[in-house]
Amino acid sequence: MLECYRRTARQASWHGQVPRVPKLSRQQFLDEYYALNRPVVMTGAMDDWPAFTRWTFPELKRRLGERVVSVQANRNSDAKYEQNSDRLRREMTLGEYLELVESSGETNDFYITANNAGTNKEALKDLWDDIVPFPEYLRDDPNNRGFFWFGPKGTVTPLHHDLTNNFMAQVRGRKRVRLIAPYELAHLYNNRHCYTQVDLDRIDYDRFPLFRNVTILDVEIGPGDLLFLPVGWWHHVRGLEISITMTFTNFVFDNDFYSFYGTYQDI
Numbered sequence: 001m002l003e004c005y006r007r008t009a010r011q012a013s014w015h016g017q018v019p020r021v022p023k024l025s026r027q028q029f030l031d032e033y034y035a036l037n038r039p040v041v042m043t044g045a046m047d048d049w050p051a052f053t054r055w056t057f058p059e060l061k062r063r064l065g066e067r068v069v070s071v072q073a074n075r076n077s078d079a080k081y082e083q084n085s086d087r088l089r090r091e092m093t094l095g096e097y098l099e100l101v102e103s104s105g106e107t108n109d110f111y112i113t114a115n116n117a118g119t120n121k122e123a124l125k126d127l128w129d130d131i132v133p134f135p136e137y138l139r140d141d142p143n144n145r146g147f148f149w150f151g152p153k154g155t156v157t158p159l160h161h162d163l164t165n166n167f168m169a170q171v172r173g174r175k176r177v178r179l180i181a182p183y184e185l186a187h188l189y190n191n192r193h194c195y196t197q198v199d200l201d202r203i204d205y206d207r208f209p210l211f212r213n214v215t216i217l218d219v220e221i222g223p224g225d226l227l228f229l230p231v232g233w234w235h236h237v238r239g240l241e242i243s244i245t246m247t248f249t250n251f252v253f254d255n256d257f258y259s260f261y262g263t264y265q266d267i
Contacts, residue, residue, distance in 0.1 A: 005183040010215070014038070018179065018219040018227075026136040026252070033228055034165065034253055039179055041219060042226040051130040051171050052223065055244055057098055064126060065095030069112065070119035076109045082158050083195060085115040094123070097150075101242060106154035113157075114147035114247060124148055131246060134226075137167070141250040148246060155239040156201070161194045161232050163258035164249040168227040173243030179217040182232035187213045200236040231257045 009015055023045040024032070033040045046052075073090035075081035081088060090110075092100075100110065112120065128145055153173075161182070168177070178200055180188065187210040189197045198208050205212055220240070221227050229235060249255060 002183045002185055006181070009181065009183065016215060016217060018217055020225075023226075029137060029228075030253060034230070034251070037182070037230040037232065039217070039219070039230055039233060040228045041221060042228070043224065045134060045226045046132075046169055046171075046224050048132050049130065049171070051127070051244075054130045055127070055171055057102060061095050061098050064124065065093060065098070067094050067123040068092070068119075069094050069097060069123050070116035071097055071110055072113055072115060073110045075111065076107075082160070083192065085113070089116065091119070101150070101152045104152045107152055108154050108156045111149070111151035111155045113149055113151075117147050120148060131169075133248075134167070137252060138248055138250050139252045144250045146246050146248045146250075148244075150244045151239055151242070153239055153241050153243075155237075155243070157235075157237040159196050159198060159200045159234055159236040161234045162229070163194065163231065163261055165231045165251055165253075165255050165257075166229040167248040168221065168229055169246040169248065170221045170223055170225045170227070171244045171246060172223060173239065173241035174220055174222045175243055175245065176238045176240055177219050177221060177227060177229075178236040178238075179219065179229075180214055180234035181217075182234070184214050184234070187211055188234060196234070231255070 018039045018041060020041045020043060023042050029042075032038070068091050071090050071092060072081070072085055072088050074088055078084050078088060097110075097112070104110075127148060131146075133140070133145075159178075159180075189208050189211070191197045198204075198211055200216075203211060219227065
């Protein structure tokens with residue numbers, strides 16, 4: 001069945017590209033992208049966010065510099081840093097983290113990610129005053145208000161897929177997101193939970209010859225871009241600059257694709 005979907009999709013005019021469109025109505029977004037499991041970048045959806053002017057280094061340091069935050073640290077010490085993120089947590093003040101980001105240059109050694117949300121939800125709660133949720137697409141859920149990502153140039157989220165549909169709302173800097181459709185699964189060497197053995201930065205085709213059949217969709221997002229990342233789409237994300245991103249999963253549409261998912265072990 002996946003091969004049928006793969007061959008059919010390759011005939012579509014949109015195959016191999018992620019469209020960029022102005023902000024869509026709820027129904028149009030549902031009919032043309034969410035329900036069809038198709039990625040899209042919307043522009044103009046974040047024009048009213050105060051975060052664009054308030055999330056500068058001096059302002060963040062003034063407002064929240066003394067708050068203690070959780071950080072993914074020493075990532076370079078573990079090749080499976082994403083899978084082992086619980087072991088790599090470190091606490092510091094946001095002011096210390098800001099100084100680290102400013103002075104580091106390009107690195108993947110530290111990063112504030114969604115995996116740090118447990119601690120940072122309270123420490124950084126004031127930041128949510130600077131964003132305007134999308135009532136056209138998201139429901140108001142006090143327990144699920146989104147996730148804050150902040151890192152230097154060079155941060156990498158390795159190739160994996162999520163168990164929910166996601167919005168990536170880019171506030172600062174640029175990121176390159178490399179996408180692979182779910183129907184490419186047979187060629188992806190999925191080896192644990194939602195991860196693959198393939199390193200998208202250094203693809204070893206001798207070891208993973210079937211990966212030659214995969215179509216990769218590259219999309220670059222910058223400030224003001226809202227990327228819809230559909231459930232099951234494999235993605236690899238690299239920070240091209242110092243970057244701040246908000247992600248959201250609290251859609252008004254059905255987004256429970258995880259409660260029945262049981263493959264959390266090696267495949």
